[in-house]
Amino acid sequence: MIDIKDLRKSFGDNHVLRGFNMTLFKGENLVIMGKSGSGKSVMIKCLIGLMAPDSGSINVMGKDVTRLDQDSLDELRTDVGFLFQGSALYDSMTVRENLEFPLRRHKKRFEGNLNAEKRVMEALGNVGLAHAVDLMPSELSGGMKRRVALARTLIMQPKIILYDEPTSGLDPITSKEIIELMRNIQRKYETSSLIITHDVDCARVISERMILLVDGINYAEGTFNELAKAKDQQIQAFFK
Numbered sequence: 001m002i003d004i005k006d007l008r009k010s011f012g013d014n015h016v017l018r019g020f021n022m023t024l025f026k027g028e029n030l031v032i033m034g035k036s037g038s039g040k041s042v043m044i045k046c047l048i049g050l051m052a053p054d055s056g057s058i059n060v061m062g063k064d065v066t067r068l069d070q071d072s073l074d075e076l077r078t079d080v081g082f083l084f085q086g087s088a089l090y091d092s093m094t095v096r097e098n099l100e101f102p103l104r105r106h107k108k109r110f111e112g113n114l115n116a117e118k119r120v121m122e123a124l125g126n127v128g129l130a131h132a133v134d135l136m137p138s139e140l141s142g143g144m145k146r147r148v149a150l151a152r153t154l155i156m157q158p159k160i161i162l163y164d165e166p167t168s169g170l171d172p173i174t175s176k177e178i179i180e181l182m183r184n185i186q187r188k189y190e191t192s193s194l195i196i197t198h199d200v201d202c203a204r205v206i207s208e209r210m211i212l213l214v215d216g217i218n219y220a221e222g223t224f225n226e227l228a229k230a231k232d233q234q235i236q237a238f239f240k
């Protein structure tokens with residue numbers, strides 16, 4: 001689904017990505033862990049064409065992101081859903097309106113079969129929040145907001161979902177619920193997921209494979225158990 005080769009990006013003397021490689025296979029949950037400032041956001045921005053890398057190739061579902069024009073990039077982005085750290089709901093819109101917004105914006109994708117109400121209710125049902133359809137974001141808890149944001153991502157039926165710190169700021173029980181939802185969604189829709197997280201519990205539960213980003217490269221790769229057992233100190237630091 002995604003293939004990144006020898007990705008390099010510097011800002012002056014700050015060499016953030018120094019030859020990063022990554023492959024995301026169809027239907028898998030790949031977790032990327034890296035310290036704060038290690039370049040995770042820069043990598044994601046390059047991946048979705050918001051930032052141009054200095055060199056390297058980024059292939060998303062057969063298309064070279066670094067060579068696409070704006071229209072082709074927009075089209076590709078409808079296949080890629082994001083769940084950002086803050087839930088980023090529109091505060092002045094109800095839950096229903098928040099979900100309808102991306103649908104109407106990309107209605108071409110549904111080829112005359114928009115059926116907004118049905119899609120909104122199905123997406124909310126998937127996250128267990130059908131009853132909250134007429135609430136305002138201010139009336140939702142942090143965990144509920146995160147779930148609505150997930151529903152808003154799902155409603156576009158993306159083939160890939162990028163999660164940026166999906167459990168940050170949530171208590172352990174709510175985090176578990178969100179992780180469980182991510183797993184269910186992955187099973188039901190067979191989406192491929194790239195998950196950026198500092199949360200070791202999240203990584204343990206959700207990852208089929210992990211990449212540790214250190215000094216701008218994929219320093220180590222493997223399953224959670226393989227990496228957690230490694231003797232290398234830089235790897236150990238992630239699991240303390």
Ligand SMILES: Nc1ncnc2c1ncn2[C@@H]1O[C@H](COP(=O)(O)OP(=O)(O)OP(=O)(O)O)[C@@H](O)[C@H]1O
Nearest residue numbers: 010011014016034035036037038039040041042043
């Ligand atoms: N537009 C920019 N101009 C200059 N430097 C930048 C820019 N964007 C990022 N950087 C630098 O790139 C490095 C990596 O930043 P990035 O935001 O990717 O880190 P991160 O791994 O996502 O961190 P965190 O986990 O804290 O979100 C930092 O040193 C940052 O200062």
